[in-house]
Amino acid sequence: MARQLLQQCLQCGAWTLSTTCPACGAKAQAAAPLKWSPEDHRAEIRRKMYNVEDTEWAQSLATLETLEEMKATHVAEEEE
Numbered sequence: 001m002a003r004q005l006l007q008q009c010l011q012c013g014a015w016t017l018s019t020t021c022p023a024c025g026a027k028a029q030a031a032a033p034l035k036w037s038p039e040d041h042r043a044e045i046r047r048k049m050y051n052v053e054d055t056e057w058a059q060s061l062a063t064l065e066t067l068e069e070m071k072a073t074h075v076a077e078e079e080e
């Protein structure tokens with residue numbers, strides 16, 4: 001079964017809801033790309049590409065300053 005309702009004939013370009021063209025009888029396929037999905041289907045490929053299991057990658061991520069550093073900065077700003 002077709003994954004999408006609207007199909008277009010590969011031969012004559014006619015529109016149809018069937019996978020067989022009503023005009024020439026050739027094969028028709030989905031007229032538009034499949035719906036976008038919030039699932040990240042390429043996440044595994046991306047993780048491999050960035051080599052996320054490597055400790056070097058983990059260290060390259062942005063970090064917040066420690067709580068002690070934040071407190072020190074905050075106190076210093078209030079005293080001004």
Ligand SMILES: [Zn+2]
Pocket residue numbers: 009010011012013014021022023024025026
């Ligand atoms: Zn056709």
